[in-house]
Amino acid sequence: MKKLAIFVEGLTEQILVRQMLQAVLDRKRIAIQSVKITGGHNVRMSFTVLRAAHVERQTEYYVLVYDCGGETNVKGYMMAHRQKLVGNGYSMILGLRDVYPNFQREDVPKLKRGLNYKLPQKGARTQIHLAVMETEAWFLGEYRHLRKLSRKLSPEFVEKQMGFNPKTDNMEERDRPAEDLKAIYRLVGHDYTKKRDRLNAVVSKLDFSYFTHGLADRMESLGAFVEGLESFFMESF
Template identity: 35%
Template sequence: MKKLAVFVEGQTEQLFVCKLLEEIAGKNNITIEKKKWRINKKGIRVFTTVDVLSSNKKTSYNILIYDCGSDSKVKSDISENYDNLVKNNYDKIIGLRDVYPNKYQEIGKIEKYLHYGIKTKPISVSIVLAVMEIEAWFLAEASHFTKIHKKLTIDRIVKHLNFDITKEDIELRNHPAQDLNNIYGLESFAYNKRRKNCERTIKALDFNLIYLDLVNRIKYLSKFIYEINSFLT
C-alpha cells in the first residue's frame, strides 16, 4: 500500500482534495483519513481524526489530509509531522495553500520561502500554491454555475459582472472567492467558507473537466495534479 500525506490550509481545500483523489484513484481503491488541528488540555496544537472514508476493502492507497487551519501553518505543520510520517512509512508529502491575501507579484518569494529548510529525504515534499485562491479552480469550471442555478449562464455573468470566465486567465483574478460570491449572488445565493456552501459548490464541479481540460489551462492546478499523479503511478 502506498501512503500520501496532504497538508492544506483549510476546510475548503480538504473537501476539494478529498473529492479529487476519490475521482482520480477511484473510491474503492483508496482510504482517506481527514485530520483537523485542535489545542489539547496541555495547550499543545495537535491533529485529531475527524473522518475516515474507506470502501472496507483492501485498498491500494492510504491518504491523510490535514486541515492546518491557516495558510501560514502548512509549512510548519509539514515540518513538525515529517519525522512521524517517516516512521509510518509514508511515500510522499504534498502541501497546498492559497496566495491570497498576498499579492500575485509575491508568488516567487512565497514559493522560495515554502521550500526553504524543508526536509525532502527520505520523503519527498512538494508545496503547491493555489493562485490566487483554490476558488479560482472552481471559477474556471464554468459548467457548474447552471447546477447552482439554471439562470447562472456565462452570458448573464458577462453582462452583469463584466468578465468572461471562459476567456480570462483565472489565476490573475485577485479574489476568486469573492468572484464566486458575486456570481452566485445574481440568484441570491452566497459563497463563503461555511461547510454547507463549500460542499454545495464542490458537489456541482465536473471533476473530469478539471482533470482532463482545466489542468491544461491553469498552471498551478497542473502542478498540483502532477504531484497527485506522481504518487498514484
Template identity: 30%
Template sequence: MKKIAFFVEGQTEQFFLNKLLIEIAGVKNVNILLKKFKGRGRPTEDIVPKSLAQGTIEVQHTVLIYDCGGDESVKTRILEEYSGLTADGYTEIIGFRDLYPLPISGLPKLTQRLKNGLTINGRIVEEALPSDTTSIIIAVREIEDWFLAECNHYTCIDTNLVLNETQITKLGFNPRIDNLTVRSTAAAEDLRDVYKIVGKTYNKSKDKIEKTVECLDYANLYLEVRRKMDKLDELITKIDNFLT
C-alpha cells in the first residue's frame, strides 16, 4: 500500500485537501485519515468532514492529513513526525501553508528557508527538510485565492452571485481575469467581499469552510484553474503522481 502524509496549517486546507483527493481518486479508492494537533505532543483528535472517503480492504492508497494549527507549525511538525512516519511506510511527506501576510516578493526567500533551513553566524537556527521526499508547498497569497479563481462555485453559494458587470464594479476587482496573487489584502477577505455582494459571508468556521469546499467545481480546478495557479498545479501534480 502506498502512503503519503500532508501537514497543513489549518482546517480550511485540511478540508479542501480531503475533498480534492476524494474527487481525484474516487470515494472508494483512497483511505484518508484526518487528525489535528492540540498543543505539544501527538495529535489527539480525529476530524470528520462532510465528505468522507469510504475505502474498502482493496484500497491501495492511504493519505494522512494533519491540521498543524498554524503556518509556522507545519515544518516543525514535519520534523517531529518524520522518523515515525517513514518507519510506518509513508514514502512522501508534503507540507502546505500560506504565504500571506508576506508579499509575493517574499516567496523565493521563504521557499529557500523552508527547504534548506537557516544558519546564522555558523549556528543552525532552523533545520533543513530531512529528505528529497519531503517538501512544502506555499499557497500564494492564501488557499482562498484558489477558491476565488474557481468562479463556477459562486452560484452554489447563492444563485444570484453571477459576477455580472454590476457585481464586479461593486467588488472592485474581477476574480475571473485578475492576477489575484499580487493583491495586498488577504485572499480570505477578498472571498468574504465576493460573498457579501449577495448578503453571504465567509469565515474560518467549520460550517462556512465546508460550504465553500463542497461548492467548489473540482473538475474546473483540475483542468483550468491550475493553469493560472502554479502552486495548485504543483499540488495536483504531486497527488496524481502518488495515485499512479
C-alpha cells in the first residue's frame, strides 16, 4: 500500500483534499485519515483524529491529511514529523498553504523558494505548494459551482456585479479571493464561512473533473498541486 502525507493550512484545505481525492479515485482504492495537530514549540504536540481511515482489502493508497491550524505551521509540523513518516513507509510528503495574509503577490517566488529550500528528499519526495493568493481562488475559478448555488450566478452576472469574470479571468490574480467569494454568495442571500458544514457544502458543489483538468491548466498554483498528487498516484486525474 502506497502512503502519502499532506500537511495543509486548515479546515478549508483539509476538506478540499479529501473530497477531491474521493471524487477522482475509486473510494475503495483509497483510505484517507484527517488529523488535527496542535501545540509545538514549548507546548507538547497533540493529535486529534477528525475522520478515521477505513482500510479494506481493495485499498491501494493511504493518505494522511494533517490540519496544521494555520499557514505558518505547515513547514514546521512537516519537518517535525517527516522522519517518522518516512520510517512508517510514506513515499511522498506534501504541504499546502495560502500566500495571504502574511505575504503579498510579489513575494510568491521568494516564498516558494524559501519554503522548499533544502527540504530533505531522502526516503520520500517532499514539497510545499502554495495556493495563490488563497485556496478560495480555486473555488472562484471553478465558476460552475456558483450556478448550483443560484441560477442567477452566471459569469456575466458576477462580472456585472463584481467587476471580474470568474470564467474568463484568472482568479489567481484576485488579491482577496475569500472576500470575493463571500461577496458573490451574498448577492443571492447566502454566505461563505469557514465553518465545517458550510465548507463541506461549498466543496461538494465543485466539478472536480473540470477542477483537475481545465482549471488546473489555467491556474498555475492549482496545476502544480494537482501535478504533485498525480505523480504520487501515477495516474491522471
